[in-house]
Structures are given as C-alpha cells and as structure tokens.
Amino acid sequence: MPTEDFKETLKQQADIVRIIGDYIKLKKAGAQNYSGLCPFHGEKTPSFSVHATRQFYHCFGCGVSGDVFSFVQKIENITFPEALRLVAQKLGVPLPKTTYSSPGEAKEARLRAQLYDAQERAAAFFQECLKRPEGARAREYLQGRGLDAETIARFRIGYAPDSGFLLRDRLAGEFDEEVLRESGLFSWKQEEREDRPPASRPRRAEAGANSAAEPESRKPEAGGRNPGAAAMYSKFRNRVMFPIASDAGKIIAFTGRTLATDEKSGPKYLNSPETAIYSKGRVLFNLDHAKEAIRKLDYAILVEGQMDCISVDAAGFHNVIASSGTAFTEVQAKLLGRFSKNAVVNFDPDTAGAKATERTLGLLTEEEFQIKVLTLEQGFDPDLYLRRKGKEAYGEALRTSQKYFDYLIDRARSHFPVRSAEGKVKAVNYLLPHIQRIPSRIVRDELGQEIAQKLGIDSAVLRQELRHVASERSASSVKSSAENQATDAERILVRALASARQMNPDAEHVSARDGAREVVKDEEFDPARQAQYAFQSEGLHRGLATESLVEALLTAGAEVADVMEVPCSESERRMLASILLKEDEELTAERLDGAVRALRRIHLRRRLEETQRQLKKPGLSDDKVRMKELLLEVERLSRALRDPSLAEDGLKTALGNKKSA
Numbered sequence: 001m002p003t004e005d006f007k008e009t010l011k012q013q014a015d016i017v018r019i020i021g022d023y024i025k026l027k028k029a030g031a032q033n034y035s036g037l038c039p040f041h042g043e044k045t046p047s048f049s050v051h052a053t054r055q056f057y058h059c060f061g062c063g064v065s066g067d068v069f070s071f072v073q074k075i076e077n078i079t080f081p082e083a084l085r086l087v088a089q090k091l092g093v094p095l096p097k098t099t100y101s102s103p104g105e106a107k108e109a110r111l112r113a114q115l116y117d118a119q120e121r122a123a124a125f126f127q128e129c130l131k132r133p134e135g136a137r138a139r140e141y142l143q144g145r146g147l148d149a150e151t152i153a154r155f156r157i158g159y160a161p162d163s164g165f166l167l168r169d170r171l172a173g174e175f176d177e178e179v180l181r182e183s184g185l186f187s188w189k190q191e192e193r194e195d196r197p198p199a200s201r202p203r204r205a206e207a208g209a210n211s212a213a214e215p216e217s218r219k220p221e222a223g224g225r226n227p228g229a230a231a232m233y234s235k236f237r238n239r240v241m242f243p244i245a246s247d248a249g250k251i252i253a254f255t256g257r258t259l260a261t262d263e264k265s266g267p268k269y270l271n272s273p274e275t276a277i278y279s280k281g282r283v284l285f286n287l288d289h290a291k292e293a294i295r296k297l298d299y300a301i302l303v304e305g306q307m308d309c310i311s312v313d314a315a316g317f318h319n320v321i322a323s324s325g326t327a328f329t330e331v332q333a334k335l336l337g338r339f340s341k342n343a344v345v346n347f348d349p350d351t352a353g354a355k356a357t358e359r360t361l362g363l364l365t366e367e368e369f370q371i372k373v374l375t376l377e378q379g380f381d382p383d384l385y386l387r388r389k390g391k392e393a394y395g396e397a398l399r400t401s402q403k404y405f406d407y408l409i410d411r412a413r414s415h416f417p418v419r420s421a422e423g424k425v426k427a428v429n430y431l432l433p434h435i436q437r438i439p440s441r442i443v444r445d446e447l448g449q450e451i452a453q454k455l456g457i458d459s460a461v462l463r464q465e466l467r468h469v470a471s472e473r474s475a476s477s478v479k480s481s482a483e484n485q486a487t488d489a490e491r492i493l494v495r496a497l498a499s500a501r502q503m504n505p506d507a508e509h510v511s512a513r514d515g516a517r518e519v520v521k522d523e524e525f526d527p528a529r530q531a532q533y534a535f536q537s538e539g540l541h542r543g544l545a546t547e548s549l550v551e552a553l554l555t556a557g558a559e560v561a562d563v564m565e566v567p568c569s570e571s572e573r574r575m576l577a578s579i580l581l582k583e584d585e586e587l588t589a590e591r592l593d594g595a596v597r598a599l600r601r602i603h604l605r606r607r608l609e610e611t612q613r614q615l616k617k618p619g620l621s622d623d624k625v626r627m628k629e630l631l632l633e634v635e636r637l638s639r640a641l642r643d644p645s646l647a648e649d650g651l652k653t654a655l656g657n658k659k660s661a
Contacts, residue, residue, distance in 0.1 A: 006096050007069070007084060011562075014087055016055045016068040022090075023075055026050060033581055039075055040064050040334070042341035042368035049581045056564045058577030065577040067564065075338050077247060077282070081109075108276070111182065115277045118175055118183045119243075119251040125170050126158025126241040126254075135159040137259055138240050145307065146387050151314045154289070158241040160256055164233035180232060184253060184272040188232040236270060242306045244272070247335065249288040253278040255306055269305075281329040284336060285309055285322040291339050293319040299342035301374075301398070302328075302360065303382050308346075311383040315391035317398070328360040333367045341367075344401050346374040348381050358434075361404055365437045373407040374398060405447055408434055409454050418455050427455055489598035490546045491579045496531035496592055497553040498563045498580060527587045530596075540599040543606060549575055608637040 017026060017034050029035040029049065038048035038059040047061035058065035064074070073083035088095050129135050130152075138159035142152060160167070171180060180186055239256030246252050253272035258265045272278060286309050294300045301320040303309050309322035323332065336343065343364055347357040357373060364371050374397055376385050386394050402410070412430045417423040431451060438444050452458065486494070532554060535541050541550040552568035563580070564573065611633050614620070620627055 010084065010088055010091070010093060011055065011068060013091055013093065014055070014068045015052075016057065016071075017050055017052050019068055019087065019090060020050055020057060020071055023071075024048070038062060038064070039338050042337065042370070051581055054563070054580060056577065056580075058574070058581050060578060060581075063574045065564070065574060067562070077335055077338075111179065112276055114175055114179045115183055115275060116250055116252070118171060118179055118185065119253070119277075121171060121174065122167060122183075122185055122254070123156055123158065123241075123243045123251050125167055126160055126243075127156060128158075129161050129166075130157065130159040134161050141240055141257075141259060145311070145383070147310065147314065151310065154313075155286075155310055156243050156251075157310075158243075160234065160236035160239045160241050162238040164237055167234045167236075168232055177232075182275060184275045184278065185235055186232045187235045235272075238265070239270065242310075244278070244283060244285055244306075245288045246277075246283065247287040247291060250277075252283070253280075257307075281327075282331045282335070284332055286313060287321050287335070287339075289313070290319050290321050294321075294336075294339040298340050299344060300336055300340055302336075302343050302345045302347075304347050305381075305383075308382040311386050312346075312394070315386050315394060317391075317394070323360070328363055330363055330367075333363045333369070337367050337369065342370045344372045344374050344398060346376070346382055346401075358408075361408075362434060362437050365404070365434070366439070368439055371404040372401040373404060374401040375407070405434075405450070409451060413455070424455055424457055428457065486545045486575065486579065487598070487602070489595040489602070490541070490544055492587070492591060492595035493531045493534065493541075493599070494546055494549065494553070494576065494579050496527035496587055496595075497535075497550065498576070499528045499587065527589075527592050530589075530592055534596045534599070538600070538603070540596070540603055542603075544599075544602070546575065548572055604637055604640050608634065611637065 020026065021034075024036045024039050026034040026036040027046075029046075032051055032053045034050045034052065035046045036048050036050075037043055037046050038061055040059065041062040043061050048057065048059045050057045056065060056067050057071055066074070068087060069080060069083045072078070072086055073080055076083065076086065078086070085095060130138055142157065147157070168180065168186060171185075175183075181188070236254065236256040238260050239258050242255045242257070243251045244253040244255060253275070255272075256270045258268055258270070271280065274280060285306050290300065290313070297319050299319065301312060301317055303312060303320060303322050306322055309320050312320040321336070345357055345360055345364075347360070361371055361373070376382065376397060380388070382394070385397075408431060412418075412427040416426040416430065418427050428451070435444055435447055435451075438447070535550055535554060541547045544550075549568060549572040552566050552572060553563075556566045564577065566576075568576070611630055615627070615630050615634070620630075
C-alpha cells in the first residue's frame, strides 16, 4: 500500500468538510465546527460534528469518530487502501507506486485485484453467450418474465452455456489456476491431478457443437500450467446469470437460475460461494444502482430475490434492493443505513417469507430504522404482482403499506385468540421481544399504549411488562453516559494537553510555583506545558473520568503529530473527540488557571471525604494517635478548601461559566 508519508501528505491536502459534505449535508456550527445528521445511525437532531482544523469527525449520538480516510472507508464499506485511493481520486492526486509490508500482503492484494478482473471477464462472457444461438432459451425465459433489452443490459444479465469448459478455456489464458479456483466460478474433481498418467484420465464428452474436439487447454502441457486444471469445470451451466455487484459497482459474484427441468440440474438458484471479495451477508443486490434514488427519496424498498428486485426496478421504482434470498444481517442493515433510515419491506407473504420479514424488521429496528411492511395478496411475489396487476397497483400498495408494529399486531391477533386471557398473554409474549429491540424509551411507551388498546389489555399491566423487558437496555446505556461525566475543568485541561501538537515543541519555557498558583514565564503562553506541569506534579487527574485519557496524552507527549492518533482505547478516543469538538472558548491563561484550581478543589474534597470516612471506622477510638492524625488532616484540608482562590463562584467565573443564582 502507499507509504505513511503519502497518507499524511494526502490527509493534509484533504478538506474533510468538503469530502464529508459530498455524503451528508453539513452546516457551520462554530468557528471550526460543522454539524449534520449522522449517516451511521438514525437521528432527527444533528449530533454529527466535523472539526475543520483538526481534520476529524465525531458523532455524539453513536460515538463513532475518525479522520477523512476512516469516514470514507466506513461510508463506502471499503478497505483502507481503497479509501486512500478514493480520497486521492477526489483530490486529483496521483497515487505513488504501491508497496506492501510483507510478501503475504502483496500476494493477497494481487489475488483480490485478479478476482475482481475474473468476475468482470466472466460477466462479459455470459453476456456474449446470451446473444448467441445457444442463448435462445435464456432470452425466451427473460422475455417471459417481462424484461426488455434495456433492463437486461442495465443488470448485465447473461447466460452460462451447458458446456463445462468454455468459460474455463476463455479465462485460462489470462489467470493462473489459483485465481480460477478462488474465483467461485469453477468446480473440480480432486482426484484428477497431475500425478495421474494422462492416459488414465477419462475423456469428457461435451454437449452439442462443443464435443467435436478437445480444447487445447485441456491437453497436458509440457512444463507449463498444472495439468490438474484440466479437471476444473464451470460451476454454472445452462443458467441465466445475474451478476452481483458491490455498492461501488464492481462485480463480485453471480446467481444462476437453471433452465433445466431434470433432477440432475441442481438447485433452482445457484449462488457463488464466498470468496476473498464476496461475502453474501455484506452485500445488498442492486445497491450500486439504487443508492442515489434511496438518498433522493429517503427510503428503500427491500425485497428478497434478484428477479423481484429487477422487476420492481424495471417498473420505475429505482430505490429497490434485495437481500438475495439470504437471511438479512446486521452488516446489511448498517450498510443500508448509510443511505436512508427508512425502509419498506416487501417479502413473500408465505410462512417462510413472514418469518424472514420478522427477522429483518428486528434488525432494522435495532438500527433505528423507520419501517413499513408491504404485504401483497396471497400467492403473489413482487415480480408476479407487477406482471399481473401492473406498476400502478404496486405503487398504490406501496403507498398504503403498514407501519411496522401495525403489521406485528395484526399477526399477533391472527395467531392468538385475544378474546381469552391465555390468548392475550401469548400475544403480548409474541410482541414483547420486538418491543425490547426499540432503542427509544418514548417510542416503547407509545407502542405499549397502542398495543394495550388493540389487544384489550389493561395498559398499566402492559407498561409493567415493558419496564421489565427494557431493564437490560437501560443498564447497557449507563456505561455510554459515563463518557460525558468529565467536568468543565477537566475538559479545559485536556484541550490544553491536546494543543501540544499545535505548538512549537522547541519554545523555551520556565515553570515556577508561587504559593498555590502557577506562573508561566514564557514570551508566549503555552497551555500544553502548564497542563502537563499540573498533572505531572500534583496528579490532579487521579480518580477522575478523564484519568486514563490524560495518562495517554502525557505518555504520547508531542511525538504523535495527530492528537486523534494518540494510543488509547475507543472510549477514551470518543471522549477526546467530544471534548475537542466543543472547544469554542479560547484557551486563555486565566481560564487554564481556573481549571487547575477547580481540580485542586475536587482533589481536596475527595481527600477530605476519605479522611472523614476513616474517622467513622469501628474501633478507631482505641487508637488515640491515629485519631489525632486524622483530625488534624481534616482541619488542614478544610482550611485549604476555605482558600478564597478555590471559592466555587470564583472558579465558575474563571472557567467561563455563569455564576450560580
């Protein structure tokens, strides 16, 4: 990958506000800050901030933060090298010659690049075959499904011939055996390897015109390619081929729909196996085409299969995507959430489809989507419904789709007779796990009222059940709220420490102590060094919410050029981002001095409370010497807290806060 120097140079040239602004709408929210709606979780009030000078972003809602590369990597769902390349392209900066940290890394990168290339070549091959005479039946099938030439070209639909070797022979001259085996396009027989004499290998008969002669590539080579490749044959045969692309538009896999009707034809739909570039749980079919329409319309139509997706798209609903018949995953939900947090789920209404709908709804709920459910008439999937009833009818069904919980309540009432107490209990037990997944307590309460009304249940009883199932969710949120417990004084001193990466590290500095106050004798005020002195000499951060973060900043010193790359935990990094994005007040000597005095007061108060606790220990009255020491310590600490310089009103003024009434 490109060198670290290139990464830093590119980062300095990148305007993070402009690049992030290409994905979400940002508004100026301070001298150096911009804010907008977070693209990584659903929200109505902006909690996503970008710092123009420090070149990083942070979301106060979900806690995600990072630099321009991590943002592009996360929102485009790509690797770091790909994000680096994309940022360079946006800036018009040429990439240096790629280097790798190890031979293994270089080999993996080459393999991935060749796998992308192999999928692209295979797609072109299948498209060619669809146009040839042997593709006549595939063309008839597509025409029967109502697909015109424009739609077929848009989705790059093709045909895999009945031959097991034509695709292999096409690709064999361009890719070595390892790439072919890793591509997911081929199967092979393990016993047919080069250690068997050529004469012992059975000669395969090809169907139709391909059986006249054995292709050259199937004959053993003298010292060239591994003859074991002769055992390799196409995984997809006599199938209509639907390419699967990443959201960036690169073909990464295929689904093949069989045209055969005999028992040996295999499954009706055959999917590529997972490869180094394809993981079925991380991909949404048609997202590369649909993402702009989803952003524009601010909702997605989610269907199950490729044919349903293609038919809905061809009818003019271009914001449609498919889960490709696999169980919907959390990764797919997060991927979709980058483009919109609104979805209409239109899965088949049969039993399996209904269960898939419920699983999908649950995942989308946890990701804070606003969901509706489109249920078509029994026996109709989206493709058949459009062919039989037309796009106007589908559009009307789309407009009248049910809200998520209306759908679930209807299912509960249809499954359980709510006229009886037992039926009501079963209906509530069916609904409670779905309610528990909703992050918002307010929304859970409103739904509880609605469910109680529709099921004829005493709402007070239902609210009690809701509180019970929501207790785990409430407990899990306690830790995240702890990140916001830093005092104003801590925040000021952390900002001062972080400023070390903006100052000249060679500036001369002399620190001195004048009673309980610090005097900084520099030609230019240096907040970082004053904060370092306060923490290192007095340990004022001990026991505070920011203790571990301060330790990380002190350890790093000024050696780390980018403060957001200081080695620390994710929670500490989130806290640091939260503090730096709220640096509206200037770091003056008065404000910094006030922060130091405020922490001294906290430090003294904690020591006083601890000493008083020790005085209350049983049996202390028997140890007169120890009791006298503790009483003297209480008097000393109390006297120190009465120091006018530590008065709370004065500290609030020094910190820039309003005096308390």
